[in-house]
Amino acid sequence: MPAVEETLDTVRDATQGAYKWGFETEIEMEFAPKGLDESIVRFISAKKNEPEWLLEWRLRAFEAWKGMEEPRWPAVTYPPIDYQDAYYYAAPVNKVKPKSLDEVDPELLRTYAKLGIPLKEQAILAGVEGAGEVPADGGRMPVAIDAVFDSVSVATTYKDRLEKEGIIFCAISEAVQKYPELVRKYLGTVVPHTDNFFAALNSAVFTDGSFVYIPKGVRCPMELSTYFRINAKSTGQFERTLIIADEGSTVSYLEGCTAPQRDENQLHAAVVELVALDDASIKYSTVQNWYPGDENGVGGIYNFVTKRAACRGKRSKVSWTQVETGSAITWKYPSCILQGEDSVGEFYSVAITNNHQQADTGTKMIHLGKGTRSTIVSKGISAGKGQNTYRGLVRISPKATGARNFTQCDSLLIGDLCGAHTVPYIENRCMTAKTEHEATTSRIAEDQLFYCRQRGLSQEDAVGLIVNGFCREVLKELPMEFAVEAQKLLQISLEGSVG
Amino acid sequence: MNIQTPSGNAAGFLHRYAGLAERLPGAGVEAVRRLREAAAETLAAAGLPSRRVEAWRYTDLTPVLRAEFREALTPVDEAVELPPARAERRAVFVDGRFRADLSSLDGLDAAALSDVVGDVAGRLNTVASASQPMVTLNTLLFEDGLVLDVAEGVDAGRLELLSLASGETESTIHPRHLIRLARGARLVLLETAASPSGARHLHNPVFEIEVAEAAVLTHVRVQREAAGAYHLAHLGVRVAEGGTYDGFVLNAGGRISRSETHLALLGPRATAHLNGAQLVAEGQLADTTTALDHAAPNCASRQTVKTVLSGRSRGVFQGKILVRREAQKTDGYQMNQALLLSEDAEIDSKPQLEIYADDVKCSHGATAGALDPDSLFYLRARGIPADTARAMLVRAFLQEAVEIVEDEVARDALDEAVQGWWVGHGGEAA
Numbered sequence: 024m025p026a027v028e029e030t031l032d033t034v035r036d037a038t039q040g041a042y043k044w045g046f047e048t049e050i051e052m053e054f055a056p057k058g059l060d061e062s063i064v065r066f067i068s069a070k071k072n073e074p075e076w077l078l079e080w081r082l083r084a085f086e087a088w089k090g091m092e093e094p095r096w097p098a099v100t101y102p103p104i105d106y107q108d109a110y111y112y113a114a115p116v117n118k119v120k121p122k123s124l125d126e127v128d129p130e131l132l133r134t135y136a137k138l139g140i141p142l143k144e145q146a147i148l149a150g151v152e153g154a155g156e157v158p159a160d161g162g163r164m165p166v167a168i169d170a171v172f173d174s175v176s177v178a179t180t181y182k183d184r185l186e187k188e189g190i191i192f193c194a195i196s197e198a199v200q201k202y203p204e205l206v207r208k209y210l211g212t213v214v215p216h217t218d219n220f221f222a223a224l225n226s227a228v229f230t231d232g233s234f235v236y237i238p239k240g241v242r243c244p245m246e247l248s249t250y251f252r253i254n255a256k257s258t259g260q261f262e263r264t265l266i267i268a269d270e271g272s273t274v275s276y277l278e279g280c281t282a283p284q285r286d287e288n289q290l291h292a293a294v295v296e297l298v299a300l301d302d303a304s305i306k307y308s309t310v311q312n313w314y315p316g317d318e319n320g321v322g323g324i325y326n327f328v329t330k331r332a333a334c335r336g337k338r339s340k341v342s343w344t345q346v347e348t349g350s351a352i353t354w355k356y357p358s359c360i361l362q363g364e365d366s367v368g369e370f371y372s373v374a375i376t377n378n379h380q381q382a383d384t385g386t387k388m389i390h391l392g393k394g395t396r397s398t399i400v401s402k403g404i405s406a407g408k409g410q411n412t413y414r415g416l417v418r419i420s421p422k423a424t425g426a427r428n429f430t431q432c433d434s435l436l437i438g439d440l441c442g443a444h445t446v447p448y449i450e451n452r453c454m455t456a457k458t459e460h461e462a463t464t465s466r467i468a469e470d471q472l473f474y475c476r477q478r479g480l481s482q483e484d485a486v487g488l489i490v491n492g493f494c495r496e497v498l499k500e501l502p503m504e505f506a507v508e509a510q511k512l513l514q515i516s517l518e519g520s521v522g
Numbered sequence: 523m524n525i526q527t528p529s530g531n532a533a534g535f536l537h538r539y540a541g542l543a544e545r546l547p548g549a550g551v552e553a554v555r556r557l558r559e560a561a562a563e564t565l566a567a568a569g570l571p572s573r574r575v576e577a578w579r580y581t582d583l584t585p586v587l588r589a590e591f592r593e594a595l596t597p598v599d600e601a602v603e604l605p606p607a608r609a610e611r612r613a614v615f616v617d618g619r620f621r622a623d624l625s626s627l628d629g630l631d632a633a634a635l636s637d638v639v640g641d642v643a644g645r646l647n648t649v650a651s652a653s654q655p656m657v658t659l660n661t662l663l664f665e666d667g668l669v670l671d672v673a674e675g676v677d678a679g680r681l682e683l684l685s686l687a688s689g690e691t692e693s694t695i696h697p698r699h700l701i702r703l704a705r706g707a708r709l710v711l712l713e714t715a716a717s718p719s720g721a722r723h724l725h726n727p728v729f730e731i732e733v734a735e736a737a738v739l740t741h742v743r744v745q746r747e748a749a750g751a752y753h754l755a756h757l758g759v760r761v762a763e764g765g766t767y768d769g770f771v772l773n774a775g776g777r778i779s780r781s782e783t784h785l786a787l788l789g790p791r792a793t794a795h796l797n798g799a800q801l802v803a804e805g806q807l808a809d810t811t812t813a814l815d816h817a818a819p820n821c822a823s824r825q826t827v828k829t830v831l832s833g834r835s836r837g838v839f840q841g842k843i844l845v846r847r848e849a850q851k852t853d854g855y856q857m858n859q860a861l862l863l864s865e866d867a868e869i870d871s872k873p874q875l876e877i878y879a880d881d882v883k884c885s886h887g888a889t890a891g892a893l894d895p896d897s898l899f900y901l902r903a904r905g906i907p908a909d910t911a912r913a914m915l916v917r918a919f920l921q922e923a924v925e926i927v928e929d930e931v932a933r934d935a936l937d938e939a940v941q942g943w944w945v946g947h948g949g950e951a952a
Contacts, residue, residue, distance in 0.1 A: 096576070421865070436880035439847060445875040449888055454862040457891035464877050464884040 055112035061085060064227050067112050071196045071230075074203055077210075084216035084226030091220045097383035098412040098444055099352050101325065104290060109259045111228045167192055169233045169249045181245065191236040192247050195263055198234035205236055209267055213296035213333045213360070221292040221354075222329040225261045229294065232262035237272035237303070246502055248277040251293075259290040266296070268303035270336065275306040277505055288316075288351060293328045301336030301363065306344070308501050310509050313349035320379025320408075323351025330357035331387075334366035334395075342369040344500045346509040347382060348516040356414065358387035361395035361423075368397040371497040373509075375516045376409025376441070385415035385446075390423040390456065399430040402494050405441035412444040419456040426456035434464040435493055437486075487514055531572075531587045532565040532659070535694075538593065539662050546665060547636040553643040561652065561661040571655050578655075580838040580870040581780055581809045586752050591694040591724055602686060608712055608931050609680035613668050616686050617723075618695030620666050630678060635667035635698055642669055645700050649730035650758030656782060657756050660696045660728040667698035667727075672707040672737075680931060683713040687747065689721030696726045703737035703765075710740040710929050715747055716775075722750040729757040733765040735789065740768045742932040744939050747775035749806065755781045763789025763818070770927050771798040772936055773808040774943050780809035780838075787814075787821040787849075794823040796841075799923045801940065802867070803947040804833025811840040816849040816879075823853075828923040829860040830916055831867035832947055842874040843884060850879050856886040861893065861919050863912075913944060 055066050064085050068078040093104070167181035169192065185192050191202060198206050216226035233249045251262060268274055291313060297305050307330075316323025326349075332341035343357040359368030370386040388397035403411040413432045434443035445462045467489050475485035491498070491513060498506055498513075530536075539546075539562055548554030570587060571578040602616050604624060613632065614624040620634035635642070650657045672678045685697065703709055715725060725747060733739050747753050753776040761767050771781045785794050800808040814823050829837040839858045860869035873886040893915050901911035920940055927933045 434875075434877070436877065436882075439850070439878075439880045441880070442876070442878045444877065445873075445886070447871075447873060447888070449871040449890065450868070451860070451862070451871075451890040452868040454865045454867065454892045458889060460871075460873070460886075460888040462873070462875060462886050464875055464882060466880045466882070 053113070054110050057110055058107040059109075059111055059228065063111050067228055067230060070112065071199065073199055076207060077199060080211065080216060081227050084223050085228075087217045088220065088223035088227055091223055093220050094354075097354050097414070098410065098446075099354065099381040099383050101288070101352055104325070106224075109290060111259060111261070112230055167245055167247050169194060169247075184244075188241050188244060189238040190241060190243055191234065193234055195232045195234040195265060196230075198265075202234075202236070205267070206234065206265065209265060209296070209298055211296075213298060213331050214294050214329050219329060221327040222294050225263060225292050225294045225329070228259075229261045229263035232264040232293070233266075234264070235266040235274065235276065237268045237274045239269045240271040242272065243274040246275050246277055248279070250279050259292065261291075262293045264293070264295040266305060266307070267298045268300065268305045268339075270300045271302045273304045275502055276308070277502060278307070278309045279312070279508075287322060288325055290325045290327070291350075295328070295330040295357075297332035297341055299332065299334050299336055299339035299341050299366070302338050303336055304340040304342075305332065306342045306502075307332075307357070308505050309343075309345040309347075310505055310512060311345065311347045311349050311353070312512055315349045315380050316351040316378065318378045318407075320351070323380070324349065326350035326353045326355060328355040330355065331360065332358065332368070333360045334363050334368060336363045336366070338365045339363050340367040340369075342371070342500070343386065344371040344497065345373070345384075346497070346501070346512065347372065347374040347384060348512045350382075351380060353380075353382040353384050355384045356386055358389070359397065360389045360391065361397065362391045363395075364392045365394040365396075366392055367395070369500075370397075370399045370401070371500045372401045373404070373494045373497045373513070374402070374411055375404045375513070376406070376411045377516060378407040378409065380407075381410045383412040383414055385413045387416040388418070388428060390417075390419045390426040390428070390453075392423060394425045395423055396427045397429075399428070399432075400496050401432045402497055403432070403434040403443055404437070404490060404493070405434065405443045406437040408440045410442045410444070412446060413462075414446045416448040416450070417458055417460070418450045419453045419458065421452045423453050424455045426453060428456075428458045430458075430460040432462040433493070434462075435490065436464065436466045530566060530569040532569045534587070534591065535659060535662060536562060536566060538591075538694075542593070542663070546663070548639040548643065551640045551643050554639055554646065557646055557652070557661050561658045564652075564658050565662060570659065577811065577840070580836075580840070580872075581778065581807060583778070586724060586754070586778060589692065589722065589724070589752070592691050593693060602688070604684065604686075605714070605716070607682065608935055609682040611680070612682035612684060614684045614686070615666065615668075615697060617688050617693060618665050618685075618697050620668070630670065630681065631673065632668060632670045635669050635700065636665065638669055642700060645730065646698070647730075649732060649760050650728050650756055651784065654756055654782070654784070656726060656754050656780075657728050657758070659754075660698055660726050660756070663694065663696040664698040664728070665696060667700065669700045670702070672703045672709050674704040675706040676704075677708040680710040680712060680929075683711060685713070685715040685725065685727065687717035687721050687723045687725065687751070689718040689723070689748065692722045694724040694726065697728070699727065699729045701729065701739070702732045703734055703739050705735045705737060707734070707737045708739075710932065711742070712929075712932050712935060713741070713743045714935070715743070715745045715753065717747045717751050719748045720750065721748040724752040724754070726754045728755070729759075731757065731759045731767070733759070733761045733767050735762045736764040737762075738766045738768065740929050740932065741770070742927060742929070742936065743769075743771045743781070744935055745771070745773050745775055745779060745781065746939055746942070747779070749775065749777060749803070751776045753779035753781075757781070757783040757785075759783065759785040759794075761785065761787050761789070761792040761794060764791045765789065766793040766795075768795045768928070769797065770795075770932070770936070771810060772801070772939055773798065773810060774801040774939055776808070777805060778807045778809075780811060782811040784813045785815065787816050787823065788818055790818045790820045792818065792821045794821075795926070796823070796825045797923055797926050798827045799920055799936075799940070800827070800829040800837050801943040801947070802829065802831045802835040802837050803943075804835060807836045807838070809838035809840070811838070813842045814844065814854070816843065816845040816852045816854065819849055820851045821849065821853075823855070825856040825858075826923050826926060827858040828920055829858070829869060830863065830920065831860065831869060832863040834864070834866035836867070837869045839870075839888075840872045840874070841886070842876065843886070845875075845877040845879050845882050845884060847878045850881045852879060852882040852884065854882070854884040858888050859919070860890040861916065862890065863893070863916070916944065
């Protein structure tokens with residue numbers, strides 16, 4: 024079967040495909056001492072000038088974490104993590120505000136450029152005085168960006184414009200200072216500080232992240248976006264994101280992640296909490312492209328993330344879309360607690376594992392309210408020696424009358440050394456609820472490949488085309504800006520790899 | 523091993539073993555003795571599984587562990603009322619003991635395990651894994667069973683296997699059946715487990731089944747024990763090249779019933795059917811758990827399991843399909859569907875695919891819901907009373923699973939059991 028061999032070749036090529044975002048920015052950093060104990064938690068809290076209640080909360084989380092065990096149930100294997108052998112706080116050293124872009128640390132600017140952030144926004148992110156007032160590029164729909172560099176949010180763009188609408192979009196550390204009552208009201212209410220091992224760790228040592236509040240009846244005029252980047256060596260990144268959509272509001276939020284190429288494993292344990300009140304809608308999109316490690320499985324990010332949304336209001340809606348191409352190990356289950364009557368939860372996911380990557384990802388849809396609906400579409404692609412697991416839970420409580428769930432999980436295998444696994448849990452305790460689940464596993468059909476090749480497409484392009492088609496249902500859920508990036512990413516993960 | 527004061531959740535069983543050890547079959551056979559001692563050690567150390575064990579997360583054995591069971595003290599020659607025969611040959615077990623006087627095994631190479639345990643000791647725990655809790659428990663206490671060999675190329679026709687509980691005492695019975703089909707052999711094994719209402723026994727059968735090259739075993743189990751009984755079955759099955767295991771399990775009785783099948787397709791072009799239906803009424807829990815291991819290329823597996831739930835009841839389906847790297851060209855299909863007829867019913871479903879080969883076609887589906895109101899309306903609009911309409915729809919739902927069974931006699935037995943259940947529980951469901 025020559026076609027198969029060729030595919031395998033392209034997979035092999037992929038392993039040589041370079042990680043485009045593998046650069047490291049050398050800028051002056053400030054570190055907390057290596058290791059983790061109560062003093063580090065206090066150090067971080069003091070550094071952030073946090074109120075007493077937050078420090079207490081962190082310490083409670085730290086106490087709980089010490090008594091917890093790392094989860095062993097995911098279908099992933101990795102050597103034990105030494106939690107004392109990492110920095111829990113790393114921040115670019117603060118300087119006086121630069122007057123123009125020329126005065127900005129060129130390394131930082133280069134980073135932004137490599138991340139593909141337009142110049143004007145670069146100026147704002149770099150904190151150039153007055154840059155915030157610069158209008159957006161003519162005609163282009165602006166995207167407000169919050170950039171998180173290792174542990175701290177470095178800058179947020181378009182703040183003023185958003186403030187006119189009453190929208191708060193800033194670093195969570197800033198929100199703690201400026202809007203403590205809002206943060207206190209919602210922080211830890213969706214993902215409690217004792218939720219799981221990694222969430223507890225995050226609660227104790229989280230350093231920054233984004234905070235979003237959309238007031239009643241406001242439709243956020245632009246996409247909100249956060250770029251996360253792990254830069255410094257031996258650091259863990261623990262960001263915490265909190266998004267609150269008040270009654271009748273709408274927001275679309277994008278998250279992108281990259282990291283430098285290193286031969287060590289770095290830990291990323293984030294927590295994302297979403298709260299949607301009556302008639303509110305949150306769309307949360309992620310393109311996760313942390314460094315996946317090299318073709319021998321050396322290095323790469325351990326991406327152990329807890330993401331959960333509470334659809335508290337009637338007719339509220341949360342939609343998770345994720346494209347997971349990076350990380351050595353992904354452990355992530357963006358979930359929806361559907362409390363409000365007629366609330367809606369959606370989960371669209373593409374996960375690619377190549378070389379030695381492992382992904383154990385999926386979702387939980389907890390139906391509590393009447394007439395709640397959820398949709399799950401998961402596409403897993405395994406190549407090389409990758410292991411890809413969909414793990415999901417659909418639970419319908421007795422009170423969720425008329426609830427509805429549809430789940431579809433498809434897996435694509437490329438090469439005979441990888442694995443694709445599906446582990447759904449479906450628990451229905453309501454007679455009038457209806458659940459449907461279907462899953463398929465297959466490889467790229469020879470006849471499809473042949474059809475494409477016959478029409479002059481290269482093997483790589485053909486595979487790319489087919490894979491893009493396989494993922495289309497998910498990709499079309501992404502905001503346009505991200506859809507383009509995601510397709511490119513697939514192409515790269517697959518180009519070097521499958522097509 | 524000296525079990526002076528057994529503790530842990532399996533203490534009751536270990537106590538009984540300590541008392542029975544010298545009287546159980548194979549007590550004088552070193553190999554059997556070693557297996558039993560190993561089982562005792564495992565149970566003393568690990569106990570029986572709690573819901574923290576992933577494979578048992580939906581089935582809580584606490585009521586079984588709390589029950590006080592005694593040894594079955596059934597007279598071995600008492601007359602027993604047998605259900606009408608479905609096949610010319612039948613093997614009858616009463617309270618776990620083989621009853622030669624009630625059985626007819628003419629022309630079959632069959633024996634009671636208690637008579638031949640010394641000769642077949644080497645076959646014990648080779649197909650069923652001793653690491654499985656229900657196999658461990660059975661190994662500790664098995665008292666009898668059917669040992670059946672069908673020789674090469676022989677079509678053995680139909681054999682009925684009856685497991686009856688007398689219901690006299692709250693006893694536990696642990697039959698161990700060893701069934702082997704040689705190359706090209708055929709057999710239809712029609713099994714019924716029943717007990718009089720009010721019986722509260724534990725029935726813990728273990729099957730070790732080997733299907734050789736091109737052999738075909740049709741195995742239909744009808745479990746309709748009393749609503750107070752516990753039925754915890756484990757089936758270990760191995761299928762060689764070109765062989766077929768065509769299985770169907772009907773779980774219709776018992777307060778807690780679990781039928782767990784671990785099947786391995788070990789040779790190319792082997793086939794497995796693991797179909798079933800569960801009829802669950804007030805106060806019952808029925809669990810169908812299967813683990814299908816595709817270990818050779820070009821094999822096919824088919825599975826359709828339907829569950830109907832009424833009253834305060836719980837249905838569980840756990841179906842895992844493992845496709846190993848060697849098992850290219852695997853064709854695997856699995857479907858499980860549940861029909862909820864009551865507001866207090868719960869269905870927990872965990873279909874699972876674990877795939878390491880790329881040139882495969884595997885899919886599974888799972889649905890759960892109430893009767894379709896449109897279908898009901900359609901029937902009612904044609905003058906069919908609500909109860910009848912419901913009954914028709916439930917029958918139609920189950921029919922899809924039952925009609926897969928090709929053997930007519932077996933299918934009739936299933937139809938009858940389904941009908942009997944509906945008559946017994948229909949009022950409640952309607």
